[in-house]
Amino acid sequence: MALYCSCFWVTLVLFFGIWVVVFCDQDSFLSLTCGGAKNYVDSSKITWVSDDAFINIGNVTTIDYVEDSGTSSSSVPLRFFPESKRRNCYKLPVENISSVVLVRAQFMYKNYDGRWKPPAFLVSLGTAITSTVNLTNKDPWIEEFIWPVSKVTLLFCLHAIPEGGSPVISSLEVRPLPQGAYQSGMEDFPNKSLRKRFRINSGYTNGSLRYPTDPFDRVWDADQGYSPFHVSAGFYIPLGLNLSSLKESPPLEVLQTARVLAREDVLSYKLPLDTLGDYYIVLYFADILPVSASLDILINGVVQQSGFTITTSETSTLYFTQKGITSLDIALRRIKFYPQISAFEVYEIVDIPPGASSTTVSALQVIEQSTGLDLGWQDDPCFPTPWDHIDCEGSTITSLDLSDINLRSISPTFGDLLDLRILDLHNTSLSGAIENLGSMQHLEKLNLSFNQLTSFGSDLNSLVNLKILDLHNNSLQGMIPDGLGELENLHLLNLENNKLQGTIPLSLNRESLEVRTSGNLCLSFSEMACNDASLNPSNETPQFTIISNRKHTQHRRLAVILGAAGGAVFALLLISLSVLFYIKKRKTEATYNTNSGAEIDMRNWNAAKIFSYKEIKAATNNFKEVIGRGGFGSVYLGKLSDGKLVAVKVRFDRTQLGADSFINEVHLLSKIRHQNLVCLEGFCYESKQQILVYEYLPGGSLADHLHGSNSQKVSLSWVRRLKIAVDAAKGLDYLHNGSDPRIIHRDVKCSNILLDAQMNAKVCDFGLSKQVTRADATHVTTAVKGTAGYLDPEYYSTKQLTEKSDVYSFGVVLLELICGREPLSHSGSPDTFNLVLWAKPYLQASAFEMVDDSLKGTFDSESMRKAALVAVKSVERDASLRPTIAEVLAELKDAYSIQLSYLASMGHSG
Numbered sequence: 086m087a088l089y090c091s092c093f094w095v096t097l098v099l100f101f102g103i104w105v106v107v108f109c110d111q112d113s114f115l116s117l118t119c120g121g122a123k124n125y126v127d128s129s130k131i132t133w134v135s136d137d138a139f140i141n142i143g144n145v146t147t148i149d150y151v152e153d154s155g156t157s158s159s160s161v162p163l164r165f166f167p168e169s170k171r172r173n174c175y176k177l178p179v180e181n182i183s184s185v186v187l188v189r190a191q192f193m194y195k196n197y198d199g200r201w202k203p204p205a206f207l208v209s210l211g212t213a214i215t216s217t218v219n220l221t222n223k224d225p226w227i228e229e230f231i232w233p234v235s236k237v238t239l240l241f242c243l244h245a246i247p248e249g250g251s252p253v254i255s256s257l258e259v260r261p262l263p264q265g266a267y268q269s270g271m272e273d274f275p276n277k278s279l280r281k282r283f284r285i286n287s288g289y290t291n292g293s294l295r296y297p298t299d300p301f302d303r304v305w306d307a308d309q310g311y312s313p314f315h316v317s318a319g320f321y322i323p324l325g326l327n328l329s330s331l332k333e334s335p336p337l338e339v340l341q342t343a344r345v346l347a348r349e350d351v352l353s354y355k356l357p358l359d360t361l362g363d364y365y366i367v368l369y370f371a372d373i374l375p376v377s378a379s380l381d382i383l384i385n386g387v388v389q390q391s392g393f394t395i396t397t398s399e400t401s402t403l404y405f406t407q408k409g410i411t412s413l414d415i416a417l418r419r420i421k422f423y424p425q426i427s428a429f430e431v432y433e434i435v436d437i438p439p440g441a442s443s444t445t446v447s448a449l450q451v452i453e454q455s456t457g458l459d460l461g462w463q464d465d466p467c468f469p470t471p472w473d474h475i476d477c478e479g480s481t482i483t484s485l486d487l488s489d490i491n492l493r494s495i496s497p498t499f500g501d502l503l504d505l506r507i508l509d510l511h512n513t514s515l516s517g518a519i520e521n522l523g524s525m526q527h528l529e530k531l532n533l534s535f536n537q538l539t540s541f542g543s544d545l546n547s548l549v550n551l552k553i554l555d556l557h558n559n560s561l562q563g564m565i566p567d568g569l570g571e572l573e574n575l576h577l578l579n580l581e582n583n584k585l586q587g588t589i590p591l592s593l594n595r596e597s598l599e600v601r602t603s604g605n606l607c608l609s610f611s612e613m614a615c616n617d618a619s620l621n622p623s624n625e626t627p628q629f630t631i632i633s634n635r636k637h638t639q640h641r642r643l644a645v646i647l648g649a650a651g652g653a654v655f656a657l658l659l660i661s662l663s664v665l666f667y668i669k670k671r672k673t674e675a676t677y678n679t680n681s682g683a684e685i686d687m688r689n690w691n692a693a694k695i696f697s698y699k700e701i702k703a704a705t706n707n708f709k710e711v712i713g714r715g716g717f718g719s720v721y722l723g724k725l726s727d728g729k730l731v732a733v734k735v736r737f738d739r740t741q742l743g744a745d746s747f748i749n750e751v752h753l754l755s756k757i758r759h760q761n762l763v764c765l766e767g768f769c770y771e772s773k774q775q776i777l778v779y780e781y782l783p784g785g786s787l788a789d790h791l792h793g794s795n796s797q798k799v800s801l802s803w804v805r806r807l808k809i810a811v812d813a814a815k816g817l818d819y820l821h822n823g824s825d826p827r828i829i830h831r832d833v834k835c836s837n838i839l840l841d842a843q844m845n846a847k848v849c850d851f852g853l854s855k856q857v858t859r860a861d862a863t864h865v866t867t868a869v870k871g872t873a874g875y876l877d878p879e880y881y882s883t884k885q886l887t888e889k890s891d892v893y894s895f896g897v898v899l900l901e902l903i904c905g906r907e908p909l910s911h912s913g914s915p916d917t918f919n920l921v922l923w924a925k926p927y928l929q930a931s932a933f934e935m936v937d938d939s940l941k942g943t944f945d946s947e948s949m950r951k952a953a954l955v956a957v958k959s960v961e962r963d964a965s966l967r968p969t970i971a972e973v974l975a976e977l978k979d980a981y982s983i984q985l986s987y988l989a990s991m992g993h994s995g
């Protein structure tokens with residue numbers, strides 16, 4: 086539905102001169118009869134439609150409404166909201182961003198429930214609470230707002246207030262307004278909405294005017310209600326006025342009548358405002374006499390404009406703002422000839438609070454998704470009213486309480502809630518280490534009691550503002566870490582009912598801090614009291630991506646080590662590594678020393694060539710051209726002596742674990758050859774340099790093509806996208822099912838899918854064992870374990886890393902191919918920030934309006950349906966419901982061949 090105004094001007098040459106008439110296409114109006122079942126056309130030829138498509142809550146009823154005059158009675162439908170939901174919202178489409186719309190709502194009680202209890206409730210638009218409706222005072226009640234559009238949907242909500250009764254509404258209208266209207270003179274008030282208080286057609290006494298007289302359907306009221314202040318009569322101004330200077334485009338009929346004061350000095354309108362606030366006033370003048378009248382304009386007794394002149398045959402507008410007033414007196418004092426005024430409008434200025442940052446909203450949506458519950462978290466978290474479980478200060482989220490909800494782990498997205506001061510996760514089934522909280526530098530109170538946490542992790546030390554830390558009733562083991570003593574602001578530390586033992590750090594023994602320790606194994610400030618010799622301080626366990634070898638080969642077996650903690654695992658790791666280090670093979674004699682001193686014999690790395698640092702330097706022209714940056718390090722373009730182009734990855738972090746991981750990667754990669762996996766040409770491990778040399782793919786990454794700047798972007802057709810998806814799925818299928826050992830990629834994303842010159846796709850960056858190194862652990866970023874937007878939500882709650890996590894990430898890639906947008910966007914409305922959450926319901930219903938615009942009309946719908954369904958299944962929250970990569974591949978192949986035959990039938994080529 087187009088809500089912009091497609092108006093056209095018809096110029097009629099009449100007896101009086103030029104008469105310009107604006108016809109406004111009422112198709113651009115949205116007129117909802119709330120609770121109405123039928124569409125109808127009213128006496129002004131406006132089409133009213135049922136509100137069903139714009140809201141899905143509330144009850145409907147019908148009343149017999151007798152007009153005040155008692156002459157006519159009609160049946161009026163209503164929608165009311167008996168359940169005290171915090172937000173009862175209409176989602177109104179407004180296509181034309183950066184335009185201005187008028188929103189008008191009518192509320193009617195008329196004792197529909199026979200209880201004689203008219204309700205009072207709040208009304209909001211977007212993020213702004215705009216007014217309180219009190220049907221005790223007036224019934225029906227009309228509210229009207231002017232709204233600067235910035236998003237494609239506008240939320241109009243009714244909010245119950247305590248003891249206020251059920252909110253009720255009878256009609257809702259949206260009208261586009263002329264571009265730029267009602268913005269002049271508002272410099273002091275950016276980002277405001279206007280709530281209409283008065284719109285007066287001066288000098289007119291015969292009721293109200295609206296559509297079609299006003300093509301924008303504003304209601305202009307007669308002014309006789311403001312006598313006895315008016316001693317003059319209304320005048321009719323001749324036609325032939327030049328209207329084009331008025332941004333607000335008031336109708337000619339409104340300008341044609343005016344109040345003119347012939348004898349007295351002052352013409353005044355005294356207007357009751359009843360609420361203290363800031364107001365915006367627009368005055369309209371049109372010439373009435375062949376003399377230029379001159380006058381002063383006073384508002385509440387103060388001259389705002391002196392010597393204002395009304396020019397012959399001209400119309401003009403004056404704008405004023407008034408801060409902090411409760412009543413309004415607009416007066417025109419004559420200087421020369423007769424003061425006169427044609428119309429005026431008075432608006433209350435309503436603040437529009439800014440929305441929460443998209444990072445925050447997206448993080449919360451992912452958290453909601455990870456709970457598996459519908460927490461009702463929609464639109465903005467803080468405005469107009471905060472979401473359940475959340476407290477805000479302004480648009481900043483300061484408190485989050487998810488207690489008694491089954492979370493199982495603190496996912497990395499919590500780390501994006503940087504401003505949180507209070508976090509309550511008691512009784513949320515958390516286990517393992519406390520993690521992903523290190524970035525919450527403002528956190529003052531952390532309640533993690535009643536969980537199954539076993540270790541403190543390393544994040545707590547960085548929570549410098551922490552005052553209260555409640556860890557009681559967990560399974561914390563070992564000693565209390567020294568680092569807690571560095572939290573200077575801590576005044577309550579509750580460690581009751583854990584399995585802690587040993588000496589309590591002396592730094593915790595201070596007057597300002599209460600430490601509760603009852604119910605542990607043995608805890609004391611005295612070293613003598615407990616024997617802590619058996620305690621194991623290690624909780625740094627590296628993670629591996631290699632999974633157990635199904636085809637048991639004789640000479641090596643790599644253990645699955647998945648984020649578990651403790652000495653046993655650590656020992657197992659050492660064994661696995663030594664097995665790896667001493668793999669004996671033939672041919673080459675290169676021997677390397679890792680930082681740990683372990684000597685590694687690296688003979689026969691299959692096809693991978695060993696380069697010297699000198700060769701690498703020559704090939705890359707001294708590391709001249711950077712072609713990428715990844716978690717591993719920078720990537721340079723190189724040219725081997727035989728002329729072959731290569732991508733040279735130089736590792737920057739050389740921690741001990743990093744060295745091992747390098748060996749691990751080289752060893753793995755040297756064995757893996759598949760047409761859809763980027764091939765390792767060789768490596769260099771010399772003078773502390775760790776360098777990997779890969780084949781160079783000139784086509785760039787899929788991310789460059791889908792989301793890159795325009796210069797990189799080549800519009801990819803649907804068939805091409807399917808081919809890329811099939812290629813990448815083949816590569817992943819080989820990693821999951823064909824390689825030995827099997828490999829979980831863990832960082833599948835568009836930027837890790839590269840294209841060669843023929844646009845064949847190859848997956849890169851696999852086989853990187855992303856151990857948690859000390860340096861990484863202090864960052865609560867997701868970079869270590871994957872990329873925001875592609876993360877498998879279940880992996881974070883269960884910590885069970887399986888191939889299905891790659892399937893999830895690949896599902897996100899498929900959604901990107903279908904929708905042509907990135908997984909996390911930072912514009913538009915909160916509903917659309919997260920690609921998975923946004924696209925899933927549409928695609929599930931085979932509704933393809935979110936398909937990339939550049940694909941529209943070029944795809945076979947069965948092909949699209951197949952791809953969409955497999956994408957949606959791949960991003961199921963429950964990993965067991967996701968298909969395997971082999972199943973995904975089969976569906977994609979089908980979708981690809983369907984599209985090919987569709988193109989053949991259309992006579993196109995791929």
Ligand SMILES: *[C@@H]1O[C@H](CO)[C@@H](O)[C@H](O)[C@H]1NC(C)=O
Nearest residue numbers: 143144145166167168198251
């Ligand atoms: C509103 O509708 C719900 C379900 O449609 C019904 O259970 C409830 O009784 C209704 N409430 C009122 C006050 O009519």
Ligand SMILES: *[C@@H]1O[C@H](CO)[C@@H](O)[C@H](O)[C@H]1NC(C)=O
Nearest residue numbers: 205206217219220221222249
């Ligand atoms: C509504 O109006 C009535 C009568 O003026 C008043 O008693 C009541 O407090 C008002 N309610 C609200 C919420 O403003």
Ligand SMILES: *[C@@H]1O[C@H](CO)[C@@H](O)[C@H](O)[C@H]1NC(C)=O
Nearest residue numbers: 089090180181182184263264
């Ligand atoms: C949006 O409004 C502007 C100004 O009113 C108009 O020029 C433009 O064509 C409109 N855009 C659409 C898509 O209707």
Ligand SMILES: *[C@@H]1O[C@H](CO)[C@@H](O)[C@H](O)[C@H]1NC(C)=O
Nearest residue numbers: 235274275276277438439440
């Ligand atoms: C007004 O809103 C826009 C968009 O929401 C924002 O970019 C801008 O900073 C706001 N201006 C002020 C002064 O708040």
Ligand SMILES: *[C@@H]1O[C@H](CO)[C@@H](O)[C@H](O)[C@H]1NC(C)=O
Nearest residue numbers: 289290291292293294295307
């Ligand atoms: C007042 O308006 C009504 C219709 O709304 C019209 O029939 C009547 O003639 C008007 N009266 C005058 C004095 O213009």
Ligand SMILES: *[C@@H]1O[C@H](CO)[C@@H](O)[C@H](O)[C@H]1NC(C)=O
Nearest residue numbers: 103326327328329330331399
């Ligand atoms: C009407 O006013 C505009 C701007 O005030 C001016 O540019 C235009 O020439 C005027 N048109 C006529 C017919 O006077």
Ligand SMILES: *[C@@H]1O[C@H](CO)[C@@H](O)[C@H](O)[C@H]1NC(C)=O
Nearest residue numbers: 488489490491511512513535
């Ligand atoms: C923990 O939460 C569950 C619901 O998830 C609830 O049944 C149980 O009573 C809660 N336990 C405590 C100690 O609060």
Ligand SMILES: *[C@@H]1O[C@H](CO)[C@@H](O)[C@H](O)[C@H]1NC(C)=O
Nearest residue numbers: 511532533534535553554555
């Ligand atoms: C943490 O939550 C538990 C369970 O509701 C409560 O008993 C305890 O008082 C809370 N801790 C603090 C410091 O508020």
